[in-house]
Amino acid sequence: MRTPLRPLARILKARAQGENPDVIEAENKRLRHEEMADKARQRSEGRLLVLGLAFFCAFVVIGGRMGTLASSVPQEPRASAVGNPIIGQRSDIVDRNGRILATNLQTHSLYAHPQDMIDPAHAAAGLAEIFPELDEEDLIEDFTGKRKFLWVRKQISPEQMQAVHDIGSPGLLFGPREMRLYPNGPIAAHVLGGASYGREGVASAEVIGVAGIERKFDTFLRDPASEGAPLELSLDLTVQAAAEEVLAGGMSIMNAKGASSVLMDIHTGEIISMVSLPDFDPNNRPQVLTKGDQADSPLFNRAVQGVYELGSVFKIFTVAQAMELALINPDTMIDTQGPLTWGRFRIRDFHDYGPELSTTDVIVKSSNIGTARIAMQVGAERQREFLGSLGFLEPTGVELVEAPTGKPLLPKNWSEISTMTISYGHGLSSSPLHLAAGYASLLNGGTRVEPTLLRQHAPLQGERVVREAVSERARRMLREVVVRGTASFGEVPGYEVGGKTGTADKPRTNGAGYYDDKVIATFASVFPANDPKYVLVVTLDEPSENSGSEPRRTAGWTAVPVAAEMIRRTAPLLGLRPQVDTPQSVGVTLTSN
Structure with a gap:
């Protein structure tokens, strides 16, 4: 029940005593406003308290999770998408003294979206100049056809990447790529064997062994559970x-x-x-002989x-x-x-x-x-x-x-x-x-x-x-x-x-x-x-x-x-x-x- 601003009994009494009834109304307004302000303040303080508790709990949960992650063994994150993710990482291979025989190199792939190209002929001419093995006429035909995706090069060097950047075509795109590198060239080639690409995507590629040690221990070299531990051979480089x-x-x-x-x-x-x-050279592994004696092939161990x-x-x-x-x-x-x-x-x-x-x-x-x-x-x-x-x-x-x-x-x-x-x-x-x-x-x-x-x-x-x-x-x-x-x-x-x-x-x-x-x-x-x-x-x-x-x-x-x-x-x-x-x-x- 709200108190009336002008109570009749008090008004009549005030008039009988020759007082101003407006003073009673003003006083009642003041008291009502103070009561409303007190309730609003209490409501605000309650909300601030609840919000503070919420922030406190959030910080406790986040801090506890960070502590758990810091003290736990690192694990490879798993994608929630349907299908197996492409595993790109691959362990090194070292000799008996820890010297590198095979390792990985981060590089990029080059692919094209012809529908995004402004000047396909200019892009084709630039690519043919950077990569002499590519034919300009074939590139123009591919860029002006119905294809919406086209691999240009599966792996390129940083210098080639910058040169492609300079062409300035929005339809030429780059993807991260990991390649297998054999820094010693043909040394121990028949033992190492070589590696190639398996499943490929624009964001990554699967590096798999094709011969030798690389293929024999392919599962170990690709297994994230090995935590990047190198494969140690008995060879002395x-x-x-x-x-x-x-x-x-x-x-x-x-x-x-x-x-x-x-x-x-x-x-x-x-x-x-x-x-x-x-x-x-396993960096440029030759093709298997299609005719003749396989024992004459350099791949033959x-x-x-x-x-x-x-x-x-x-x-x-x-x-x-x-x-x-x-x-x-x-x-x-x-x-x-x-x-x-x-x-x-x-x-x-x-x-x-x-x-x-x-x-x-x-x-x-x-x-x-x-x-x-x-x-x-x-x-x-x-x-x-x-x-x-x-x-x-x-x-x-x-x-x-x-x-x-x-x-x-x-x-x-x-x-x-x-x-x-x-x-x-x-x-x-x-x-x-x-x-x-x-x-x-x-x-x-x-x-x-x-x-x-x-x-x-x-x-x-x-x-x-x-x-x-x-x-x-x-x-x-x-x-x-x-x-x-x-x-x-x-x-x-x-x-x-x-x-x-x-x-x-x-x-x-x-x-x-x-x-x-x-x-x-x-x-x-x-x-x-x-x-x-x-x-x-x-x-x-x-x-x-x-x-x-x-x-x-x-x-x-x-x-x-x-x-x-x-x-x-x-x-x-x-x-x-x-x-x-x-x-x-x-x-x-x-x-x-």
Whole structure:
């Protein structure tokens, strides 16, 4: 109930007493206004209090959320849109010392919206000037047609981007793009393989591996959960570069069609360097051959995919197995009277070594007849089992997508003649990587190692293949091959190299026998032989050393000098100090008169 401004009782009383009734009305108005002001003030204060509480709560919630985010593990944000987002980031690949082998580069793509172009002819002329591979007439046709979107270049440099900016056409647009970069060019190209684009959009592109390590570990390299951790390889970039330089020079000097090398840690199986020539630049990966022999393509990894009859480098396996079975010892005399006849087959030696040789000299002089006779004592079944324990019956497990294609070629019927020919490296085809792994397993003390391209931090003890004493005898025999045998050019002062040569005739492409003037020359070596650390296998395809009156194609003249130079260049990089014998000083005696 509101109080009336002019209450009748008070008005009548005021008039009776001679007072002014307007004063009563004015006083009532004042009181009413004060009451209304008090209510309005209270309402405002309440609203301000509620608003203040709301701001306080908001700040508490935001501050708490910021604290939670700061203390939590970062996670890749997920898009709420339908469909999978394009993942653009990709982890680096580094060598064993953390040096970059593959990384990412932020760049831009260039695309066009022809409907937004003011002068298509001017834009086409400008683009043809910036990018000479583009045809101006084709661009004008595309810009004036019905297409509403057009890729111009999937990736451009900053300088090209600025030049396109200067054209000033609103229909030329840029999108962020991540590209894969190999800063060392062709170094380790066959190991890295290469990358390309998968799903593409104007705002990003999916970088996927197409070969080699990039494809084998594509899931890891693209996984945001890896938090950008690099993939660490066993390769040593410095050693790899030196090995490629030496092998390229040796391939040129020896007039070879191709070449490969594998340098492996004898205890861990880590591949320190792997080279295949000819090679390529993964920044500009060539196309796969559509005709002809794929083995002639620079994309072909000869060290892993190339399976060859590697020749006499297999002889040490035969002798080592026979010693393991206690059939012979290094001094056992072996019948080398030739030729060795088996049915219509004749096995001969490169030279006539007389009626017999010691087991050591069978290796040193590389007698096919002597090795075949030892293999006959071993037998086909035991030989197959032993080579299987060294990994020669299946593809290597190295971390490359191409590895399964390097499957050894085995005889359909492992007969006695197959046993004899396989003993000296014919009748079974395997890759240089198989050979390196077999030598490492035999010479490291006799335990199996698996080749790997991933950094290892400790030796991996595999199953035993021969006794330590047999392994040591095999190393001494291989040392004798370098000191006084077919690999005399392999001597590197201070590093005590041991090894075995192998020269195998190349089979004809039509399967009709072998070439008379084409060979695969191989030198498989270990150094230092007295305390083995590394195995090196060098293979040359169709070499020919032409400094003399007649071409010389044997491994002793071709592959061995190349391997020796490679050891000379890489051993110091591997931290191996040369062991040089210090001559004894002449004693001087002081006497008094």
